[in-house]
Amino acid sequence: MAKKPTSFFICRVCHTRYPKWTGRCDHCGEWNTLEEEKTSATPRRTPLNKAGRLTTARLDGKAQPPERIDTGMAELNRVLGSGLVPGSAVLVGGDPGIGKSTLMLQMTCALARGQQSVLYVSGEEAIDQIRLRAQRLELDRSPSTVNALELAASINVADISATLEERRVHRVVVIDSIQTMWHEDVASAPGSVSQVKHCAFELIRLAKTLGFVLVIIGHVTKEGALAGPRVLEHMVDAVLYFEGDRGHQFRILRAAKNRFGATDEIGVFAMTDVGLREVPNPSALFLAERHGNIAGSAVFAGLEGTRPVLLEVQVLLSAKAGDGGARRAVIGWDSSRLSMILAVLEARCGLKLGSMDVHLNVTGGLKITEPAADLAVAAALISAATGQPTAANAAYFGEVGLSGEIRQVAQTEQRLKEIGKLGFQYAVLPRHVGNANTRPKPPKGLIIQETGHLSDLVAQFAPKANDASS
Numbered sequence: 001m002a003k004k005p006t007s008f009f010i011c012r013v014c015h016t017r018y019p020k021w022t023g024r025c026d027h028c029g030e031w032n033t034l035e036e037e038k039t040s041a042t043p044r045r046t047p048l049n050k051a052g053r054l055t056t057a058r059l060d061g062k063a064q065p066p067e068r069i070d071t072g073m074a075e076l077n078r079v080l081g082s083g084l085v086p087g088s089a090v091l092v093g094g095d096p097g098i099g100k101s102t103l104m105l106q107m108t109c110a111l112a113r114g115q116q117s118v119l120y121v122s123g124e125e126a127i128d129q130i131r132l133r134a135q136r137l138e139l140d141r142s143p144s145t146v147n148a149l150e151l152a153a154s155i156n157v158a159d160i161s162a163t164l165e166e167r168r169v170h171r172v173v174v175i176d177s178i179q180t181m182w183h184e185d186v187a188s189a190p191g192s193v194s195q196v197k198h199c200a201f202e203l204i205r206l207a208k209t210l211g212f213v214l215v216i217i218g219h220v221t222k223e224g225a226l227a228g229p230r231v232l233e234h235m236v237d238a239v240l241y242f243e244g245d246r247g248h249q250f251r252i253l254r255a256a257k258n259r260f261g262a263t264d265e266i267g268v269f270a271m272t273d274v275g276l277r278e279v280p281n282p283s284a285l286f287l288a289e290r291h292g293n294i295a296g297s298a299v300f301a302g303l304e305g306t307r308p309v310l311l312e313v314q315v316l317l318s319a320k321a322g323d324g325g326a327r328r329a330v331i332g333w334d335s336s337r338l339s340m341i342l343a344v345l346e347a348r349c350g351l352k353l354g355s356m357d358v359h360l361n362v363t364g365g366l367k368i369t370e371p372a373a374d375l376a377v378a379a380a381l382i383s384a385a386t387g388q389p390t391a392a393n394a395a396y397f398g399e400v401g402l403s404g405e406i407r408q409v410a411q412t413e414q415r416l417k418e419i420g421k422l423g424f425q426y427a428v429l430p431r432h433v434g435n436a437n438t439r440p441k442p443p444k445g446l447i448i449q450e451t452g453h454l455s456d457l458v459a460q461f462a463p464k465a466n467d468a469s470s
């Protein structure tokens with residue numbers, strides 16, 4: 001006799017389970033986040049090998065590095081750690097509309113072009129829509145590519161797994177998206193926590209047994225209203241997040257977890273009218289629209305993962321409007337760090353900005369998280385306050401301490417290399433501590449300006465004596 005369906009309630013936000021419905025989750029304190037989950041799954045015993053016993057191994061046996069499948073896209077390979085690993089599961093998460101389907105369709109096409117047999121299953125779009133998108137993307141339609149790529153529109157995981165098990169030809173399978181998938185064993189609606197988990201589990205199990213690469217697309221929403229792919233993070237081998245500001249063309253693919261590679265790699269893309277274009281040299285693009293001779297702008301030599309990128313920090317100061325506190329509007333940086341830099345400039349360098357509204361923007365839609373940006377932010381602020389532009393050919397990096405001292409940051413040599421590569425003449429950076437042998441070597445032609453204290457930086461912007469007379 002089939003087991004009676006059991007029902008329980010699960011919080012959409014923190015995934016705590018409750019036997020009964022309540023209005024507020026005791027665990028995370030959110031209201032109205034419990035949803036009913038029904039499952040008729042009678043536990044079945046399905047041994048993965050015939051004997052139903054574990055095969056154990058010794059630690060000292062030979063280990064081969066995993067085989068890699070070249071995706072045909074260098075930026076994607078870089079984030080994955082030189083390609084896809086057969087039998088692994090990769091989750092590609094991101095906001096709706098950010099370009100996940102576009103990226104994956106371009107990848108499947110590039111794979112098919114390399115004669116890898118690929119299946120793209122869409123639960124969101126009809127076949128015709130995918131074809132139209134492929135047309136818009138001007139994807140390769142040569143017979144050899146077209147033969148290697150199969151499209152399917154389905155949300156039924158049982159059908160998908162039956163097909164994969166029967167055909168056993170696919171090397172890469174893309175599921176777009178996991179929130180649309182449905183498994184008959186679970187009574188709740190697609191997108192619910194248990195449905196998402198169950199479908200993913202079934203597909204991942206199949207990928208491991210049949211040895212294909214499973215790529216799962218998942219939408220994340222800020223409110224966590226959907227059963228986001230966060231529940232899946234621990235089930236898959238790699239988690240990549242596709243990020244960007246929809247108003248800007250840049251998109252960053254970031255590895256948040258990777259069992260087969262580094263997690264701090266990023267891939268940079270630009271969304272164009274013919275799809276995503278790879279950006280092998282992001283600094284040049286981020287600085288393309290820079291006008292060096294405007295006060296309030298400074299170039300920051302940052303690191304995104306292991307990759308150096310130059311970005312422009314812009315500051316605009318204006319007299320405070322109204323009686324309230326001064327406005328601090330920050331895009332792409334941490335506003336509490338901005339307050340700290342402003343306080344340090346005031347307390348240690350006598351630069352009074354308390355009565356000014358401050359607008360700070362990192363161009364290109366990127367978000368900086370490194371404290372190494374402090375020095376560039378300070379330079380932009382001082383430049384805006386004094387009305388003197390920073391040198392058009394200088395780039396900045398360094399952390400600012402509470403006493404105004406400028407502290408060393410990691411990867412100095414890599415940052416200098418990037419600054420040199422982009423044709424800058426000066427690098428303004430923290431003073432080197434330690435012996436001369438460990439001093440990072442700047443590339444040829446780059447002039448190093450070591451700065452120990454913020455007041456030294458302020459002094460560089462002091463109006464020159466002959467300025468007054470001219």
Ligand code: TYD
Binds near residue numbers: 097098100102103272
């Ligand atoms: P899409 O890949 O459908 O996003 P997701 O799968 O993450 O929801 O991309 C959606 C957006 O990308 C859409 O708003 C239009 C834009 N876009 C372009 O700008 N150029 C293109 O060539 C394509 C295909 C999409």
Ligand code: MG
Binds near residue numbers: 097100101102124176
């Ligand atoms: Mg999509």
